[in-house]
Amino acid sequence: MSKIKTQVFVMAEQAGGRIRPVSLQIVGKARHLADQLDSKVGAILLGQNVTERAQELIAAGANSVYLGDSDSLHPYQAELYTEIIVNLLLEHRPEIFLLGSTFMGRELAPLIAAKLKTGLTAHCIDLLIDNEGILEQKIPAYGGMITIICPEKRPQMATVAEGVFLNPELDSTNIGDIIPIDLPEKFPLRVQTLEIVVEKPEGVSLETASVIVAGGAGAEDQDGWQQIAKLAEVLNAGFGSTRPAVDEGWTELETMIGQSGKMVSPELYIGVGLSGELQHMVGIVGAKVMIAINNDAKAPVFEQVDYGIVEDCRTFVPALVETLKKSND
Amino acid sequence: MLNIIVCVKAVPDPNDADKLKIDPVTKSLPRSDISLVINPLDSHALEAALEIKRNDDAHITILCMGPPPAGNIVKECLALGADKGILLSDPAFAGADAFATAYTLAKAIEKNGAVDLIFCGMASSDGATEWVGPEIATFLNMPVVTMVNEIVENAGDEWIVKADYEHGYRKVKIKLPAVLTVTRNLNQPKALSFSGILKARKKEIITWDLKDLGVPVENVGLKGSPTIVTEMTRLESRREVEILEGSLQEKVDRLIKILKNSGVVNV
Numbered sequence: 233m234s235k236i237k238t239q240v241f242v243m244a245e246q247a248g249g250r251i252r253p254v255s256l257q258i259v260g261k262a263r264h265l266a267d268q269l270d271s272k273v274g275a276i277l278l279g280q281n282v283t284e285r286a287q288e289l290i291a292a293g294a295n296s297v298y299l300g301d302s303d304s305l306h307p308y309q310a311e312l313y314t315e316i317i318v319n320l321l322l323e324h325r326p327e328i329f330l331l332g333s334t335f336m337g338r339e340l341a342p343l344i345a346a347k348l349k350t351g352l353t354a355h356c357i358d359l360l361i362d363n364e365g366i367l368e369q370k371i372p373a374y375g376g377m378i379t380i381i382c383p384e385k386r387p388q389m390a391t392v393a394e395g396v397f398l399n400p401e402l403d404s405t406n407i408g409d410i411i412p413i414d415l416p417e418k419f420p421l422r423v424q425t426l427e428i429v430v431e432k433p434e435g436v437s438l439e440t441a442s443v444i445v446a447g448g449a450g451a452e453d454q455d456g457w458q459q460i461a462k463l464a465e466v467l468n469a470g471f472g473s474t475r476p477a478v479d480e481g482w483t484e485l486e487t488m489i490g491q492s493g494k495m496v497s498p499e500l501y502i503g504v505g506l507s508g509e510l511q512h513m514v515g516i517v518g519a520k521v522m523i524a525i526n527n528d529a530k531a532p533v534f535e536q537v538d539y540g541i542v543e544d545c546r547t548f549v550p551a552l553v554e555t556l557k558k559s560n561d
Numbered sequence: 562m563l564n565i566i567v568c569v570k571a572v573p574d575p576n577d578a579d580k581l582k583i584d585p586v587t588k589s590l591p592r593s594d595i596s597l598v599i600n601p602l603d604s605h606a607l608e609a610a611l612e613i614k615r616n617d618d619a620h621i622t623i624l625c626m627g628p629p630p631a632g633n634i635v636k637e638c639l640a641l642g643a644d645k646g647i648l649l650s651d652p653a654f655a656g657a658d659a660f661a662t663a664y665t666l667a668k669a670i671e672k673n674g675a676v677d678l679i680f681c682g683m684a685s686s687d688g689a690t691e692w693v694g695p696e697i698a699t700f701l702n703m704p705v706v707t708m709v710n711e712i713v714e715n716a717g718d719e720w721i722v723k724a725d726y727e728h729g730y731r732k733v734k735i736k737l738p739a740v741l742t743v744t745r746n747l748n749q750p751k752a753l754s755f756s757g758i759l760k761a762r763k764k765e766i767i768t769w770d771l772k773d774l775g776v777p778v779e780n781v782g783l784k785g786s787p788t789i790v791t792e793m794t795r796l797e798s799r800r801e802v803e804i805l806e807g808s809l810q811e812k813v814d815r816l817i818k819i820l821k822n823s824g825v826v827n828v
């Protein structure tokens with residue numbers, strides 16, 4: 233039997249007793265990368281009452297699940313999780329370690345990378361293996377795409393947002409090992425999560441919406457923003473945003489679409505008063521029909537959509553909403 | 562007295578973003594004089610420190626790594642109410658990724674002496690990695706909370722804060738000394754005042770280079786960065802656009818037809 237040299241590791245995050253979709257997606261991607269490297273996929277699963285979920289990670293493509301199931305692992309504790317994961321990575325020396333761009337993943341990833349003195353790439357939108365077996369990490373920047381590699385240090389680490397990779401086929405006949413982790417001795421935590429509170433999200437969820445209206449800086453003010461919100465409402469659409477809209481305080485960070493926000497895959501996308509910067513546009517994956525409303529005929533967004541309307545959104549959107557309402561009655 | 566450090570980055574002015582586009586021919590970034598501004602999230606980090614200082618005995622040090630013109634950003638922070646500025650500037654620091662940046666900042670924090678709190682913006686507007694704050698914490702062996710949006714209790718050396726979390730928030734207890742990275746919801750930064758600008762004239766800005774930090778050159782800048790950028794490509798558009806013609810109402814009507822034809826909206 234040949235000894236497995238390389239491994240691809242994944243942090244599998246769960247919430248409310250369910251594996252997060254992003255974790256299944258990166259297990260699926262890890263499987264793909266591991267096949268190219270002739271190596272295996274290991275998934276790390278931590279929490280309380282999560283043992284039953286381990287099988288799901290194997291069905292998604294993991295060869296082994298390193299399982300920590302204990303009340304001390306709920307809720308998420310940064311120091312304890314870091315300690316456990318760093319120990320596992322030092323023991324198994326994987327080539328690659330991927331995490332979801334969740335709030336937990338975005339905190340743990342740098343804590344682990346700094347401890348292991350390795351590189352870490354934020355919010356990749358593609359991952360490839362080059363001729364030398366090195367991980368190419370793609371991120372949008374400066375109106376194009378840049379490739380980042382971590383040539384010497386290991387593991388090569390990256391975070392990936394939900395929706396960047398497809399949900400893998402789950403094959404319940406897959407066979408894998410579930411390996412319990414030896415939890416470290418209790419140590420006093422300097423930073424302690426007291427509670428995680430989930431508030432019910434309002435409106436149509438962006439991740440599952442088949443229609444998305446996204447607004448940008450062109451809304452100009454709160455009034456303009458509310459007009460775009462009305463359009464989303466009459467279309468029963470998810471309402472997304474660009475970064476300037478969040479910066480202006482018109483909307484919450486949770487609605488931001490793009491590289492450092494949400495990845496969405498609607499059938500129909502309408503971008504209103506936004507320029508079409510790549511960091512936003514990469515967040516829209518596989519939309520069938522794309523429409524843009526912008527008062528500048530030269531806005532780059534018009535090169536990335538099927539239908540363009542060169543109008544001031546502050547007059548066009550209210551007119552559109554009025555006509556839609558009339559035809560609804 | 563609370564010794565507070567605020568890490569501040571000078572970032573390209575977003576109004577100059579057009580100058581920062583990959584050149585289609587050379588496939589690299591054109592060199593140009595782009596004006597620098599304070600990273601917007603770092604102004605929330607500074608405001609967090611200033612809020613503490615308004616109610617408590619605190620000393621605020623601004624720490625900024627960047628080329629000499631970044632000194633203007635440090636000055637601006639002093640005018641906003643910080644007490645002291647440190648600019649880390651050396652050609653050897655250039656090209657640092659998040660890891661090398663955090664390492665260099667951590668070394669400067671160690672050299673500067675006692676510290677109770679380190680505030681950082683949760684990310685920078687040009688790099689947006691979010692890694693620098695937590696990596697500083699690791700190098701200094703301090704606890705960290707990322708994406709803090711509210712300080713609930715700040716009496717004594719055990720604080721309670723709220724941080725962003727999926728569809729809600731996380732409530733966290735943290736023991737000082739500690740690193741907190743902050744979101745824009747934490748506070749509303751105040752504008753510069755004339756008296757602030759006058760007072761800032763008397764405040765000290767220290768510049769430290771590689772020698773001052775006493776760290777090996779291979780640990781900083783591009784050399785100290787585990788990650789490297791190997792390629793830049795320009796993306797070409799993928800769609801054939803039809804620009805709708807006619808009067809405003811004609812465009813509205815045509816758009817509604819397009820929406821109907823998409824089959825996913827009920828109009």
Ligand SMILES: Cc1cc2nc3c(=O)[nH]c(=O)nc-3n(C[C@H](O)[C@H](O)[C@H](O)COP(=O)(O)OP(=O)(O)OC[C@H]3O[C@@H](n4cnc5c(N)ncnc54)[C@H](O)[C@@H]3O)c2cc1C
Nearest residue numbers: 448449450474475490491492493505506507512527545689
């Ligand atoms: C590392 C990094 C990560 C980033 N991640 C994200 C991300 O995840 N998501 C994101 O959105 N951004 C992200 N950004 C920011 C991104 O680069 C752009 O700055 C942002 O997407 C631009 O938003 P915008 O189109 O709303 O604003 P602008 O670029 O300012 O465009 C506004 C547009 O509105 C038009 N307009 C103005 N007035 C009107 C009017 N009255 N009617 C109609 N049109 C009008 C203008 O012609 C212009 O085209 C990131 C940036 C960096 C550096």
